[in-house]
Amino acid sequence: MQYRLQSCLKYFAVLGLVPWTNNCRPCQCFQKIYSLFLIIINLMIFSVEIEIPLKDSLLLSLLVSTSVFIAKIVCMTVILLQMMCQYKGYNILCKEFKRLRERFEVQLKMGALAYPRERYIKIVMLGMTSLGTLGCLIYTSFIASLLYFWSSFVALIIIRLQCVLLLLYVDLMGFHVQLLGTRIQDVLHCHSMGGGNCIPDGNCKQLCSLEFLLELKQSHMQLSELFSHFNELFGWSTLSIFVVMFMDGTVNVDWTQQVLAGVYGLVYLNATLSFSVPSLALILAFCRSGEYCKWQNMLIGSHVRALAYNPSPQQTKEPAYTELLTEFTMQVEHNVLAINAEGFMLIDNSLLMSMFAAMVTYLIILMPFSAA
Numbered sequence: 146m147q148y149r150l151q152s153c154l155k156y157f158a159v160l161g162l163v164p165w166t167n168n169c170r171p172c173q174c175f176q177k178i179y180s181l182f183l184i185i186i187n188l189m190i191f192s193v194e195i196e197i198p199l200k201d202s203l204l205l206s207l208l209v210s211t212s213v214f215i216a217k218i219v220c221m222t223v224i225l226l227q228m229m230c231q232y233k234g235y236n237i238l239c240k241e242f243k244r245l246r247e248r249f250e251v252q253l254k255m256g257a258l259a260y261p262r263e264r265y266i267k268i269v270m271l272g273m274t275s276l277g278t279l280g281c282l283i284y285t286s287f288i289a290s291l292l293y294f295w296s297s298f299v300a301l302i303i304i305r306l307q308c309v310l311l312l313l314y315v316d317l318m319g320f321h322v323q324l325l326g327t328r329i330q331d332v333l334h335c336h337s338m339g340g341g342n343c344i345p346d347g348n349c350k351q352l353c354s355l356e357f358l359l360e361l362k363q364s365h366m367q368l369s370e371l372f373s374h375f376n377e378l379f380g381w382s383t384l385s386i387f388v389v390m391f392m393d394g395t396v397n398v399d400w401t402q403q404v405l406a407g408v409y410g411l412v413y414l415n416a417t418l419s420f421s422v423p424s425l426a427l428i429l430a431f432c433r434s435g436e437y438c439k440w441q442n443m444l445i446g447s448h449v450r451a452l453a454y455n456p457s458p459q460q461t462k463e464p465a466y467t468e469l470l471t472e473f474t475m476q477v478e479h480n481v482l483a484i485n486a487e488g489f490m491l492i493d494n495s496l497l498m499s500m501f502a503a504m505v506t507y508l509i510i511l512m513p514f515s516a517a
Contacts, residue, residue, distance in 0.1 A: 157306060158176070160183070160299075160302065161176060161179060161183060161225050161303075162224070162228060162303065162307055162310055163228070163235065164176065164235055176229075180226075180228070180229050183225060183303075184221070184225055187218055187296065187300055190295065191218055191297065209399075213389075213393060213396050214296065214297040216388065216389050217301060217389055217393075219385070220300065220385040220386060220389040223381055223385040224385065224386075227379070234377070234378050235378065238374055238375065241367070241371050241374060245364075248363070248364055249324060249364065253324075253325075253328050253360060253361070255325075255327075260317065261320070265313075268309060268313050271312070274426075275305045275423040275427060276305065276306075278419040279298075279301070279302070281415040281418075282294060282415075282419050284415070285412060285416040285419075289410070289412045305423065307386060311379055311382070311383060311386070312431050314379075315375075315431070315435060315438065315484055318368070318372065318438060318482075319434055319437045319438040319441060321371075322442060323441050325361070325368060326441050326448065329448040329452075332352045332357070332358070332361065333452055335352040335353045336353050336452060355463060355465060355466050358469055359469060365473070365480070366476065366480070368482060369480035372438075376484065376485045376486075380485070380487035381486075381487055383492070384487055384489055384490075387431075387486065387490070387500075390425075390427060391428070391503070391504065393420055393421065394420075394421050394424040394425045394504065395503075395508065397417045397418075397420040397424070398417075398421050398504070399507075399508055400417045401417040402508075402512070428497065432492055432493060432494060432496055433494070433497075434484075435484040436493040436494045439483050442481060445482075446477045446478065449477050450474060452470055453470050453471065453474050
């Protein structure tokens with residue numbers, strides 16, 4: 146597992162979001178059976194609940210409710226099936242995090258383990274809040290009728306926890322990109338100062354040496370492989386989560402408007418807000434973390450290009466340094482450190498604005514039907 150987070154991440158295995166163990170094949174087989182049980186039991190409950198006649202529901206609301214909750218169950222199925230097929234890939238991802246930490250600590254002398262506590266607390270609080278709002282949903286389901294809520298309750302928990310887990314991974318990767326960019330900036334500063342006595346703490350290598358530039362290049366390549374592996378491992382999960390979050394946020398904002406307009410009772414206001422607010426908050430946090438990775442990657446590119454276009458006296462004396470720097474520049478240009486959901490979309494601020502624009506469009510379309 147990643148650094149000291151293993152004690153926290155192991156609890157996600159209760160819902161099949163991470164492997165129970167790394168090497169025990171019987172345990173992995175049992176976890177696959179357990180994950181299939183979660184999928185089948187939710188499908189059975191939903192198939193039974195959907196057969197119950199509903200007399201006092203508007204046709205449009207009934208169709209929208211059915212579509213949203215089916216999407217949640219499909220999303221849960223995608224998440225669990227992808228993890229079931231990727232136990233080995235997940236363990237490889239954890240090892241890549243560990244190797245990256247060791248490289249940053251030993252070769253680059255960076256405090257890779259010093260993950261900012263405030264960032265960790267922010268993600269934990271976001272996860273606890275998203276789960277805490279389920280209490281309002283449970284309360285509303287007892288005093289009123291929430292269509293298909295209990296059949297998708299486990300799916301809702303799995304989707305939100307998986308989103309928090311992915312958000313933690315993305316933020317951790319963005320933190321490492323920031324560390325690499327900071328060290329490259331130190332090299333650029335060293336070159337601008339003439340390279341005299343510029344050494345990392347506790348290391349005799351000069352920042353402007355050929356060996357240190359090679360370590361930076363290899364660290365960037367290792368980060369690129371980490372991003373590629375993450376996108377491959379969680380691509381479909383990320384895509385399905387964003388689709389469900391978008392539907393959940395849009396539909397429940399519309400239902401909130403209907404509650405305020407008097408179409409439904411005020412008792413449903415807690416439920417609609419408990420659905421929509423966590424969904425929109427998780428989308429916002431995820432897109433901001435993806436944008437942070439993208440922005441730090443752009444800073445790395447600008448620093449490397451500044452090294453290449455403003456040669457120091459040492460670069461003039463060592464042709465090998467110039468050649469390596471040219472290769473490093475090409476590598477940064479071609480290996481973009483970004484979160485990509487199976488090629489469908491990049492997770493950044495532009496996606497956030499596109500989703501909000503689409504959400505407003507769908508709300509405008511739904512308003513006449515709600516008024517009717």
